[in-house]
Amino acid sequence: MKRFIVALLLFPVYVAWPQIKAGSVVYVDFAKDEVTIAADSRMILSSGGHDDTECKISAFGNQFVFAMAGVVEGEKWNAHAVARQVWEAESKVEADPVKLVPVVADRWATQMEGIYGQPNSISTIRKIGSKALANGIFAATNNKGNLIAYVTDIDFDLRLFDSKHLVRLWHDGRNIPPGTSASGGRDEIIDEFLALSSTRAKDYWEQFIPQISNTTKSQQRASIASKLIELSIRLHPQNSELGFPVDVLQLRPRTGVSWVSIKPNCPQN
Numbered sequence: 676m677k678r679f680i681v682a683l684l685l686f687p688v689y690v691a692w693p694q695i696k697a698g699s700v701v702y703v704d705f706a707k708d709e710v711t712i713a714a715d716s717r718m719i720l721s722s723g724g725h726d727d728t729e730c731k732i733s734a735f736g737n738q739f740v741f742a743m744a745g746v747v748e749g750e751k752w753n754a755h756a757v758a759r760q761v762w763e764a765e766s767k768v769e770a771d772p773v774k775l776v777p778v779v780a781d782r783w784a785t786q787m788e789g790i791y792g793q794p795n796s797i798s799t800i801r802k803i804g805s806k807a808l809a810n811g812i813f814a815a816t817n818n819k820g821n822l823i824a825y826v827t828d829i830d831f832d833l834r835l836f837d838s839k840h841l842v843r844l845w846h847d848g849r850n851i852p853p854g855t856s857a858s859g860g861r862d863e864i865i866d867e868f869l870a871l872s873s874t875r876a877k878d879y880w881e882q883f884i885p886q887i888s889n890t891t892k893s894q895q896r897a898s899i900a901s902k903l904i905e906l907s908i909r910l911h912p913q914n915s916e917l918g919f920p921v922d923v924l925q926l927r928p929r930t931g932v933s934w935v936s937i938k939p940n941c942p943q944n
Contacts, residue, residue, distance in 0.1 A: 695721045695799055698916040699731055699744035699860040700907045702900050703812050705824040705851045709893055710814045710926040712742050713900035715908055716938065717918030721799055727918045730755070730941035735762045737931035737944060738772040738816050739779075740924060744860025745809035745829070746800055752790055754809065758783045772815035773823045777848060780813045780827040784846035787829055797831060797842050807831075808844070810859025820928035824851040826859070861917055864907040879906075897923050897935045 696718035704711040714731035732742040733755045741758045748754065761783045762775065769775050791797070791808050800808070809829040816822050825848060832843040851857050858865045868876040887898045901921050908917040923935035934943055 694750055695746060696726060696729065696748040697721070697746040697800065698725075699729075699747070700858070700862055700865070700904060700911070700917055701731060701742050701744045701810065701812060701860055702856065702858045702862070702865055702903050703742070703814070703824055703826075703851065704856045704896055704900055705814075705822070705853050706892075706896060707853050708822075708928060709896065710740070710816075710822060710824050711896045711900045711923065712740060712812060712814065712926075713897075713904045713921055713923045714742055714744070715904050715917045716920055716922065717916060718747060719916050721802060725916075725918065727920075728938065728940050730922070730938065732922050732924050732937075732941075733759065734924065734932045734934075734942075734944040735759055736772075738926075739775065740812075740814045740926050740932065742812040742924075743809055744862075745807060746791065747809075749790070749796075754783075754787060754811075757786050757790075758811070761786065771817050773817045773821045776813045776815050776823050776825045777850075780811060780825050780848050781846075783811065784809075784827045784829050784848070788844045788846065791829065791831070792842050792844050797836055801836070812857070812859065814926050816926055816928050816931055818929060822853075822926070822928055824857075825849070826851055826857050828859075858903075861907060861911050861913060863912075864910050865903045868903060868906055893925065893927075897925060901936070 698719040701714040712732055716727045718726045718729040734740050762779050765779050807830055811827045813825045827848040829846045835841050835843055867873055871877050887895050901923050904921045922937050925933045
Protein backbone atom coordinates (compact mmCIF):
# COMPACT_ATOMS: atom_id res chain seq x y z
CA MET A 676 0.00 0.00 0.00
CA LYS A 677 1.36 3.38 -1.00
CA ARG A 678 2.22 5.60 1.93
CA PHE A 679 3.19 9.26 1.73
CA ILE A 680 4.65 11.01 4.77
CA VAL A 681 5.42 14.69 5.22
CA ALA A 682 7.20 16.22 8.21
CA LEU A 683 6.89 19.97 8.82
CA LEU A 684 8.01 22.19 11.68
CA LEU A 685 5.54 24.71 13.03
CA PHE A 686 7.40 28.02 13.00
CA PRO A 687 6.75 30.91 15.43
CA VAL A 688 5.22 33.05 12.66
CA TYR A 689 1.85 31.49 11.91
CA VAL A 690 -0.47 31.72 8.95
CA ALA A 691 -3.84 32.36 10.57
CA TRP A 692 -6.80 30.11 9.89
CA PRO A 693 -9.65 32.28 11.18
CA GLN A 694 -12.30 29.70 10.38
CA ILE A 695 -12.47 26.00 9.58
CA LYS A 696 -15.36 23.56 9.35
CA ALA A 697 -14.99 20.01 10.58
CA GLY A 698 -17.03 17.03 11.71
CA SER A 699 -19.46 14.54 10.23
CA VAL A 700 -20.46 10.96 9.96
CA VAL A 701 -20.54 9.25 6.57
CA TYR A 702 -21.44 5.70 5.53
CA VAL A 703 -21.01 3.73 2.30
CA ASP A 704 -22.46 0.33 1.38
CA PHE A 705 -21.07 -1.45 -1.67
CA ALA A 706 -23.52 -4.03 -2.98
CA LYS A 707 -22.79 -5.97 -6.16
CA ASP A 708 -25.14 -3.79 -8.20
CA GLU A 709 -25.17 -0.52 -6.27
CA VAL A 710 -23.19 1.86 -4.06
CA THR A 711 -25.18 3.67 -1.35
CA ILE A 712 -23.71 6.67 0.48
CA ALA A 713 -25.29 8.58 3.36
CA ALA A 714 -24.10 11.51 5.47
CA ASP A 715 -25.30 13.99 8.04
CA SER A 716 -25.27 17.77 7.50
CA ARG A 717 -23.52 19.41 10.46
CA MET A 718 -20.16 21.12 10.48
CA ILE A 719 -18.57 22.44 13.67
CA LEU A 720 -17.00 25.89 13.26
CA SER A 721 -13.63 26.66 14.81
CA SER A 722 -14.99 30.09 15.79
CA GLY A 723 -17.87 28.46 17.66
CA GLY A 724 -21.31 27.22 16.70
CA HIS A 725 -22.24 24.96 13.80
CA ASP A 726 -23.57 24.91 10.24
CA ASP A 727 -26.27 22.40 9.23
CA THR A 728 -26.22 23.12 5.49
CA GLU A 729 -23.00 21.34 4.53
CA CYS A 730 -23.17 19.25 1.34
CA LYS A 731 -21.07 16.24 2.32
CA ILE A 732 -21.83 14.12 -0.76
CA SER A 733 -20.80 15.47 -4.18
CA ALA A 734 -21.62 14.06 -7.62
CA PHE A 735 -19.08 14.96 -10.29
CA GLY A 736 -21.12 14.41 -13.42
CA ASN A 737 -23.34 11.32 -13.42
CA GLN A 738 -20.77 8.56 -12.86
CA PHE A 739 -18.35 9.78 -10.18
CA VAL A 740 -19.10 10.48 -6.50
CA PHE A 741 -17.10 11.92 -3.62
CA ALA A 742 -18.00 12.15 0.06
CA MET A 743 -15.97 12.88 3.15
CA ALA A 744 -15.88 13.33 6.89
CA GLY A 745 -13.31 15.39 8.75
CA VAL A 746 -11.84 18.84 8.21
CA VAL A 747 -13.76 20.00 5.15
CA GLU A 748 -13.32 23.72 4.70
CA GLY A 749 -11.06 26.66 5.50
CA GLU A 750 -11.23 30.35 4.70
CA LYS A 751 -9.88 29.98 1.15
CA TRP A 752 -10.31 26.28 0.38
CA ASN A 753 -12.88 23.50 0.33
CA ALA A 754 -11.98 19.81 0.19
CA HIS A 755 -14.89 19.03 -2.15
CA ALA A 756 -13.73 21.76 -4.54
CA VAL A 757 -10.20 20.33 -4.45
CA ALA A 758 -11.58 16.87 -5.28
CA ARG A 759 -13.61 18.26 -8.17
CA GLN A 760 -10.61 20.13 -9.56
CA VAL A 761 -8.49 16.97 -9.43
CA TRP A 762 -11.28 14.96 -11.08
CA GLU A 763 -11.67 17.54 -13.85
CA ALA A 764 -7.93 17.57 -14.55
CA GLU A 765 -7.54 13.79 -14.51
CA SER A 766 -10.66 13.27 -16.64
CA LYS A 767 -8.78 14.91 -19.51
CA VAL A 768 -6.22 12.10 -19.33
CA GLU A 769 -8.39 9.09 -18.44
CA ALA A 770 -11.99 8.84 -19.68
CA ASP A 771 -13.00 5.76 -17.65
CA PRO A 772 -14.45 6.92 -14.29
CA VAL A 773 -13.68 3.58 -12.63
CA LYS A 774 -9.98 3.80 -13.53
CA LEU A 775 -9.98 7.41 -12.34
CA VAL A 776 -11.01 6.61 -8.78
CA PRO A 777 -7.67 5.54 -7.22
CA VAL A 778 -5.79 8.23 -9.17
CA VAL A 779 -8.12 11.03 -8.10
CA ALA A 780 -8.17 9.74 -4.52
CA ASP A 781 -4.39 9.70 -4.24
CA ARG A 782 -3.87 13.12 -5.83
CA TRP A 783 -6.68 14.65 -3.79
CA ALA A 784 -5.06 13.33 -0.60
CA THR A 785 -1.66 14.67 -1.63
CA GLN A 786 -3.09 18.14 -2.30
CA MET A 787 -5.01 18.11 0.97
CA GLU A 788 -1.85 17.18 2.88
CA GLY A 789 -0.32 20.37 1.52
CA ILE A 790 -3.28 22.33 2.89
CA TYR A 791 -3.49 20.55 6.24
CA GLY A 792 0.27 20.78 6.71
CA GLN A 793 0.44 24.56 6.50
CA PRO A 794 1.83 26.36 9.57
CA ASN A 795 -0.77 26.69 12.31
CA SER A 796 -3.31 24.50 10.52
CA ILE A 797 -3.06 21.58 12.93
CA SER A 798 -3.14 24.01 15.86
CA THR A 799 -6.49 25.30 14.62
CA ILE A 800 -7.76 21.79 13.99
CA ARG A 801 -6.75 20.69 17.50
CA LYS A 802 -8.73 23.57 19.00
CA ILE A 803 -11.96 21.95 17.86
CA GLY A 804 -10.85 18.59 19.21
CA SER A 805 -10.32 16.75 15.94
CA LYS A 806 -7.97 13.76 16.13
CA ALA A 807 -8.14 12.85 12.42
CA LEU A 808 -8.04 14.97 9.29
CA ALA A 809 -10.18 13.32 6.63
CA ASN A 810 -11.93 10.15 5.51
CA GLY A 811 -12.62 10.44 1.79
CA ILE A 812 -14.97 8.10 -0.07
CA PHE A 813 -14.78 7.82 -3.85
CA ALA A 814 -17.12 5.76 -6.05
CA ALA A 815 -17.71 5.46 -9.77
CA THR A 816 -19.34 3.47 -12.53
CA ASN A 817 -18.60 3.35 -16.26
CA ASN A 818 -20.43 2.58 -19.49
CA LYS A 819 -19.47 -1.10 -19.19
CA GLY A 820 -21.38 -1.37 -15.95
CA ASN A 821 -18.38 -1.69 -13.64
CA LEU A 822 -18.57 -0.27 -10.13
CA ILE A 823 -15.84 0.74 -7.70
CA ALA A 824 -15.84 2.09 -4.15
CA TYR A 825 -12.66 3.36 -2.54
CA VAL A 826 -11.70 5.04 0.72
CA THR A 827 -8.71 7.27 1.47
CA ASP A 828 -7.81 8.32 5.00
CA ILE A 829 -5.59 11.31 5.79
CA ASP A 830 -4.15 11.33 9.28
CA PHE A 831 -1.48 12.98 11.40
CA ASP A 832 0.72 11.97 14.32
CA LEU A 833 -1.25 13.36 17.25
CA ARG A 834 1.36 12.50 19.88
CA LEU A 835 4.20 14.04 17.89
CA PHE A 836 2.27 17.25 17.36
CA ASP A 837 1.11 17.62 20.95
CA SER A 838 4.57 16.91 22.36
CA LYS A 839 6.90 18.63 19.89
CA HIS A 840 4.71 20.74 17.56
CA LEU A 841 5.86 18.69 14.59
CA VAL A 842 3.40 17.82 11.84
CA ARG A 843 3.68 14.38 10.25
CA LEU A 844 0.96 13.53 7.72
CA TRP A 845 0.18 10.42 5.72
CA HIS A 846 -2.62 8.92 3.65
CA ASP A 847 -3.73 5.38 2.91
CA GLY A 848 -6.09 4.31 0.12
CA ARG A 849 -7.88 1.01 -0.33
CA ASN A 850 -10.72 -0.57 -2.27
CA ILE A 851 -13.97 -1.34 -0.51
CA PRO A 852 -14.80 -4.93 -1.54
CA PRO A 853 -18.30 -5.63 -2.93
CA GLY A 854 -20.61 -6.92 -0.24
CA THR A 855 -19.05 -4.79 2.48
CA SER A 856 -19.42 -1.32 3.95
CA ALA A 857 -17.24 1.44 5.40
CA SER A 858 -17.78 4.56 7.46
CA GLY A 859 -15.90 7.63 8.62
CA GLY A 860 -16.04 10.43 11.13
CA ARG A 861 -18.12 9.90 14.28
CA ASP A 862 -18.97 6.33 13.25
CA GLU A 863 -18.95 4.48 16.58
CA ILE A 864 -22.75 4.06 16.56
CA ILE A 865 -22.60 2.70 13.00
CA ASP A 866 -20.03 0.13 14.13
CA GLU A 867 -22.20 -0.84 17.10
CA PHE A 868 -25.39 -1.32 15.09
CA LEU A 869 -23.77 -3.12 12.17
CA ALA A 870 -21.92 -5.51 14.47
CA LEU A 871 -24.99 -6.01 16.69
CA SER A 872 -22.63 -5.53 19.61
CA SER A 873 -25.25 -4.26 22.04
CA THR A 874 -28.71 -5.22 23.20
CA ARG A 875 -30.16 -1.96 21.95
CA ALA A 876 -28.77 -2.59 18.47
CA LYS A 877 -30.27 -6.09 18.31
CA ASP A 878 -33.61 -4.89 19.64
CA TYR A 879 -33.74 -1.97 17.23
CA TRP A 880 -33.10 -4.01 14.09
CA GLU A 881 -35.66 -6.61 15.16
CA GLN A 882 -38.26 -3.86 15.06
CA PHE A 883 -36.95 -1.89 12.07
CA ILE A 884 -36.13 -4.56 9.48
CA PRO A 885 -39.72 -5.90 9.22
CA GLN A 886 -40.85 -2.34 8.44
CA ILE A 887 -38.84 -2.31 5.20
CA SER A 888 -39.17 -5.99 4.25
CA ASN A 889 -41.71 -5.28 1.49
CA THR A 890 -39.55 -2.67 -0.25
CA THR A 891 -36.98 -3.33 -2.99
CA LYS A 892 -33.37 -4.22 -2.16
CA SER A 893 -32.29 -0.77 -3.33
CA GLN A 894 -34.85 0.93 -1.09
CA GLN A 895 -33.78 -1.24 1.83
CA ARG A 896 -30.15 -0.21 1.40
CA ALA A 897 -31.10 3.45 1.30
CA SER A 898 -33.33 3.08 4.37
CA ILE A 899 -30.62 1.29 6.36
CA ALA A 900 -27.94 3.82 5.34
CA SER A 901 -30.18 6.73 6.30
CA LYS A 902 -31.14 5.06 9.58
CA LEU A 903 -27.49 4.48 10.54
CA ILE A 904 -26.79 8.20 10.14
CA GLU A 905 -29.97 9.08 12.04
CA LEU A 906 -29.01 6.75 14.91
CA SER A 907 -25.57 8.36 15.01
CA ILE A 908 -27.11 11.82 15.25
CA ARG A 909 -29.41 10.73 18.07
CA LEU A 910 -27.18 8.38 20.07
CA HIS A 911 -23.54 9.35 19.63
CA PRO A 912 -21.94 10.65 22.87
CA GLN A 913 -20.71 13.67 20.87
CA ASN A 914 -23.89 14.10 18.86
CA SER A 915 -23.73 17.88 19.21
CA GLU A 916 -21.25 17.58 16.30
CA LEU A 917 -23.82 15.78 14.11
CA GLY A 918 -27.07 17.07 12.68
CA PHE A 919 -30.02 16.57 10.35
CA PRO A 920 -30.97 16.39 7.54
CA VAL A 921 -29.55 13.15 6.16
CA ASP A 922 -28.47 13.07 2.50
CA VAL A 923 -28.49 9.74 0.63
CA LEU A 924 -27.13 8.97 -2.85
CA GLN A 925 -27.09 5.72 -4.79
CA LEU A 926 -24.75 4.94 -7.68
CA ARG A 927 -25.85 2.23 -10.10
CA PRO A 928 -24.05 0.51 -12.99
CA ARG A 929 -24.15 2.54 -16.21
CA THR A 930 -27.11 4.73 -15.19
CA GLY A 931 -25.03 6.38 -12.48
CA VAL A 932 -26.17 8.83 -9.81
CA SER A 933 -29.59 8.67 -8.19
CA TRP A 934 -30.34 10.97 -5.25
CA VAL A 935 -32.63 9.45 -2.63
CA SER A 936 -32.57 12.60 -0.48
CA ILE A 937 -30.66 15.85 -0.85
CA LYS A 938 -30.86 19.28 0.79
CA PRO A 939 -32.29 22.06 -1.42
CA ASN A 940 -29.02 24.02 -1.17
CA CYS A 941 -26.86 21.15 -2.47
CA PRO A 942 -26.07 20.77 -6.20
CA GLN A 943 -27.07 17.43 -7.72
CA ASN A 944 -23.93 17.23 -9.88
